[in-house]
Amino acid sequence: MARRIATGDPTPVRWLLITVALGFLAVFLVLPLVAVLAEAFAKGVGAWWVALSGEDSRAAIRLTLIVAAIAVPLNVAFGLCASWAVAKYDFPGKSLLVSLIDLPFSVSPVISGLVWVLLFGAQGLLGPWLQAHDLKVVFAIPGIVLATVFVTFPFVARELIPLMEEQGRDEEEAAIVLGAGGLRTFWSVTLPNVKWGLLYGVLLCNARAMGEFGAVSVVSGHIRGLTNTMPLHVEILYNEYDFVGAFAVASLLALLAVVTLAAKTGLEWWHRDEIAASRRH
Amino acid sequence: MTAAARAGFRRVIPGFGPTLGLTLAYLSLVVLIPLAALLMKAAGMTPSQWLATLSDERMLAALRLSFGGALAAATINGVFGLLVAWVLVRYPFPGRKVVDAMVDLPFALPTAVAGIALTALWAPNGWIGKLLPFKVAFTPLGVMIAMIFIGLPFVVRSIEPVLEDVDQELEEAAASLGASRWQSFRMIVLPAIAPALLTGFSLAFARAVGEYGSVIFIAGNLPGVSEIAPLLIVTRLEQYDMVGATAIATIMLLVSFALLLLVNGVQKWHRERMGG
Amino acid sequence: MISVERLVKRFGAFKALDDVSLTVPEGKLMALLGPSGSGKTTLLRCLAGLDHADSGDIRLDGVDAAALRAKDRRVGFVFQHYALFRHMTVADNVGFGLKVRKGKDRPPAHEIAERVGRLLELVQLAGLAGRYPSQLSGGQRQRVALARALAVEPRLLLLDEPFGALDAQVRKDLRRWLRRLHDDMGLTSVFVTHDQEEALELADEVVVMNKGRIEQIGSPAEIYDHPASPFVFQFLGNANRLDCLVRQGVGAFGGWSFAARGVPDGPGVAFVRPHDVEVGPADGAAMAATLRHAIVLGPTVRLELSLPDQTPFEAELGREAFSRLDVSPGHAVGLTPRRVAAFPTQG
Numbered sequence: 036m037a038r039r040i041a042t043g044d045p046t047p048v049r050w051l052l053i054t055v056a057l058g059f060l061a062v063f064l065v066l067p068l069v070a071v072l073a074e075a076f077a078k079g080v081g082a083w084w085v086a087l088s089g090e091d092s093r094a095a096i097r098l099t100l101i102v103a104a105i106a107v108p109l110n111v112a113f114g115l116c117a118s119w120a121v122a123k124y125d126f127p128g129k130s131l132l133v134s135l136i137d138l139p140f141s142v143s144p145v146i147s148g149l150v151w152v153l154l155f156g157a158q159g160l161l162g163p164w165l166q167a168h169d170l171k172v173v174f175a176i177p178g179i180v181l182a183t184v185f186v187t188f189p190f191v192a193r194e195l196i197p198l199m200e201e202q203g204r205d206e207e208e209a210a211i212v213l214g215a216g217g218l219r220t221f222w223s224v225t226l227p228n229v230k231w232g233l234l235y236g237v238l239l240c241n242a243r244a245m246g247e248f249g250a251v252s253v254v255s256g257h258i259r260g261l262t263n264t265m266p267l268h269v270e271i272l273y274n275e276y277d278f279v280g281a282f283a284v285a286s287l288l289a290l291l292a293v294v295t296l297a298a299k300t301g302l303e304w305w306h307r308d309e310i311a312a313s314r315r316h
Numbered sequence: 317m318t319a320a321a322r323a324g325f326r327r328v329i330p331g332f333g334p335t336l337g338l339t340l341a342y343l344s345l346v347v348l349i350p351l352a353a354l355l356m357k358a359a360g361m362t363p364s365q366w367l368a369t370l371s372d373e374r375m376l377a378a379l380r381l382s383f384g385g386a387l388a389a390a391t392i393n394g395v396f397g398l399l400v401a402w403v404l405v406r407y408p409f410p411g412r413k414v415v416d417a418m419v420d421l422p423f424a425l426p427t428a429v430a431g432i433a434l435t436a437l438w439a440p441n442g443w444i445g446k447l448l449p450f451k452v453a454f455t456p457l458g459v460m461i462a463m464i465f466i467g468l469p470f471v472v473r474s475i476e477p478v479l480e481d482v483d484q485e486l487e488e489a490a491a492s493l494g495a496s497r498w499q500s501f502r503m504i505v506l507p508a509i510a511p512a513l514l515t516g517f518s519l520a521f522a523r524a525v526g527e528y529g530s531v532i533f534i535a536g537n538l539p540g541v542s543e544i545a546p547l548l549i550v551t552r553l554e555q556y557d558m559v560g561a562t563a564i565a566t567i568m569l570l571v572s573f574a575l576l577l578l579v580n581g582v583q584k585w586h587r588e589r590m591g592g
Numbered sequence: 593m594i595s596v597e598r599l600v601k602r603f604g605a606f607k608a609l610d611d612v613s614l615t616v617p618e619g620k621l622m623a624l625l626g627p628s629g630s631g632k633t634t635l636l637r638c639l640a641g642l643d644h645a646d647s648g649d650i651r652l653d654g655v656d657a658a659a660l661r662a663k664d665r666r667v668g669f670v671f672q673h674y675a676l677f678r679h680m681t682v683a684d685n686v687g688f689g690l691k692v693r694k695g696k697d698r699p700p701a702h703e704i705a706e707r708v709g710r711l712l713e714l715v716q717l718a719g720l721a722g723r724y725p726s727q728l729s730g731g732q733r734q735r736v737a738l739a740r741a742l743a744v745e746p747r748l749l750l751l752d753e754p755f756g757a758l759d760a761q762v763r764k765d766l767r768r769w770l771r772r773l774h775d776d777m778g779l780t781s782v783f784v785t786h787d788q789e790e791a792l793e794l795a796d797e798v799v800v801m802n803k804g805r806i807e808q809i810g811s812p813a814e815i816y817d818h819p820a821s822p823f824v825f826q827f828l829g830n831a832n833r834l835d836c837l838v839r840q841g842v843g844a845f846g847g848w849s850f851a852a853r854g855v856p857d858g859p860g861v862a863f864v865r866p867h868d869v870e871v872g873p874a875d876g877a878a879m880a881a882t883l884r885h886a887i888v889l890g891p892t893v894r895l896e897l898s899l900p901d902q903t904p905f906e907a908e909l910g911r912e913a914f915s916r917l918d919v920s921p922g923h924a925v926g927l928t929p930r931r932v933a934a935f936p937t938q939g
Contacts, residue, residue, distance in 0.1 A: 057415065067430060070433045070443065135348070144529070153350075208662075208669075228678065248528065269432065
């Protein structure tokens with residue numbers, strides 16, 4: 036794009052603003068990331084590996100993967116349902132529904148954990164019933180999954196709703212006039228049109244599911260090797276002044292974040308024509 | 317009623333019932349019922365319990381810190397987020413794509429990781445803390461640093477698309493009418509992106525109020541000084557003080573929702589004034 | 593045969609269709625003509641099963657359409673913005689309606705491919721089978737949409753503003769082509785348009801709609817020569833509107849009187865098209881007028897005139913006739929309308 040004369044700022048101003056912006060980003064975004072890696076490898080790669088291959092660390096990694104493997108598919112299924120319902124039909128109360136879907140974003144993670152304790156904890160509403168049947172939710176894996184589902188609930192729907200709304204209903208109507216049924220229309224018309232948006236949503240949902248700390252912290256009970264996810268394990272090691280161990284586990288999570296961002300950027304870059312085409316109407 | 321009249325209730329694209337039904341069921345099970353449990357618990361509290369909670373100095377200090385810190389952090393993010401968005405949208409420079417992608421880091425980086433990283437940087441013996449003549453980590457200032465970190469992308473991502481859509485012809489028109497660059501920014505661009513700035517500000521604020529993971533490591537958690545409200549909820553829980561935890565959570569929820577409603581109201585009013 | 597019986601469709605308080613009845617004759621090309629908001633697209637969508645009427649019946653070959661879902665109606669629909677599946681190639685788009693058939697209704701793959709090939713040849717896109725919709729021009733997309741709709745061998749082809757999104761030249765070519773295609777394939781088609789020229793040129797039968805009601809149904813010539821209402825007259829082209837008085841079948845405006853058969857006594861309106869008026873010397877003409885401006889529009893000249901009572905009046909005549917007339921702004925001229933349509937004043 037040619038630089039426009041009237042809206043192009045003088046070069047010194049541009050450079051000053053760029054410098055200030057980049058400086059701010061360097062201090063607040065780049066340095067923390069660098070610090071994680073520097074601390075993780077402060078005592079060499081060997082120490083890093085030892086910290087990661089410990090039994091507790093391995094258990095934490097395993098649990099994190101399990102939780103994400105349950106929470107993400109659930110929220111993907113929900114996200115597809117919700118965005119289809121919201122984008123393809125008109126019904127009263129639609130905007131209220133959309134606000135409610137966004138609700139977990141505005142709830143503190145600690146409260147997202149607390150609600151499950153209030154429902155299923157020993158003093159909770161359903162606590163006595165659970166105890167009578169010898170079921171454990173809070174301070175056990177089901178509680179961790181529930182808290183994670185709550186926190187990551189909106190990600191997929193959030194990504195898909197605006198995309199599907201923008202694409203309208205014409206193509207679905209065309210498919211139906213041509214004789215396609217509902218499921219067929221969804222699989223061969225709607226889904227291909229939103230696949231990159233869906234992938235975005237899944238990536239973000241997964242990153243958050245694996246990295247969630249506050250909500251999980253409240254319901255987990257911090258039982259080493261049993262109910263410790265990776266972020267909780269970071270906290271425990273850190274509080275025990277095992278900095279290399281804490282940062283080693285943290286470096287894995289940071290890697291996850293970087294890979295997520297890279298994948299997101301890559302997607303946007305490779306499929307920008309397609310994304311632009313699917314958003315144009 | 318004829319067949320055609322009954323058909324009026326039928327929708328052309330099939331699947332309305334099942335998808336909306338599943339959506340509502342899942343939403344209720346996962347979000348609404350649990351939140352209702354919290355509110356029910358709060359509704360069951362006696363006036364004297366509320367009175368005791370509301371006059372608890374430690375809790376008031378924690379709420380002050382959470383809301384005050386979030387307000388300060390969101391304001392700083394409003395300024396710098398606008399600057400970052402402006403630079404990313406308007407000034408092509410080498411590496412802009414990478415920088416743009418990096419802005420999302422606080423979304424993707426687990427909060428506990430951010431928390432210990434920020435502490436490593438801002439602690440008195442940390443990379444940045446060493447250079448400063450005053451303490452940042454383990455003070456309210458540290459709380460604010462963490463809140464700035466997690467709130468930044470909300471502001472940048474809210475403003476960027478709107479700024480891209482601002483027709484540069486408007487600024488050219490302003491320039492041809494004799495406006496300086498600063499005047500056309502202040503009188504043309506800023507009003508156009510003000511709603512987006514408000515959205516970003518309120519999202520960053522809401523996130524910072526409830527933030528836990530990235531704050532607790534750097535805060536020092538000194539009761540009455542650098543203890544945030546979410547941490548106090550956890551503390552109360554660990555003391556098996558369900559009532560105390562519920563009370564703080566309810567207050568935080570209600571205040572957050574009130575603010576969200578207010579922002580929505582302002583934006584609706586703004587949209588209507590702009591005529592669509 | 594497709595018939596529509598007393599169809600009513602409301603959107604909230606707005607009546608999109610208000611007691612609409614019509615028949616689409618077999619093998620004909622019918623135009624639904626009207627301004628935006630007149631209900632023409634709603635009617636089209638009801639025929640396709642994409643909207644459901646609040647009351648009234650649609651019968652497709654004698655079968656009550658309410659019993660048929662959109663997917664089972666065997667109706668071809670060409671959307672205004674084509675609604676091509678953007679992630680599918682042209683060939684996949686065209687073959688979609690065949691591929692989604694179930695069981696024995698579904699032709700084998702080679703037959704689908706063959707049929708798609710034939711259709712693409714028919715719409716003159718044989719070389720573009722592997723392209724994606726975003727790689728096509730507007731006119732090409734339009735033809736893909738048409739081929740896709742034809743692939744299911746519809747008993748009725750519906751087109752929503754089929755030329756609305758195209759530029760003028762392409763539009764003209766496609767119009768003629770569509771008319772030929774319609775005749776060659778023996779289709780029954782209904783298309784929606786707001787362009788009276790398009791409707792008059794293309795259709796066998798024109799349905800003029802306004803505010804959810806049908807104003808008139810007829811052949812293009814009938815509609816143009818015998819408009820049933822002031823709305824139809826004005827919608828079909830430029831017209832001078834004169835408030836007149838009618839007594840015993842004779843209208844009077846100023847000193848000019850004209851036949852107003854069938855119009856009751858009282859105030860009325862008379863319409864005169866700009867090209868239906870003779871412009872000559874002031875004396876001996878039906879009306880006197882003063883020339884204000886003369887604007888040359890290629891082969892014709894548009895005269896902006898004003899009548900003695902200051903009513904503006906527009907007339908159109910050929911370049912040669914204008915130079916023979918030899919008048920310039922400010923001169924008096926005489927007007928003699930060749931045709932006039934009179935209606936009672938409404939309300």
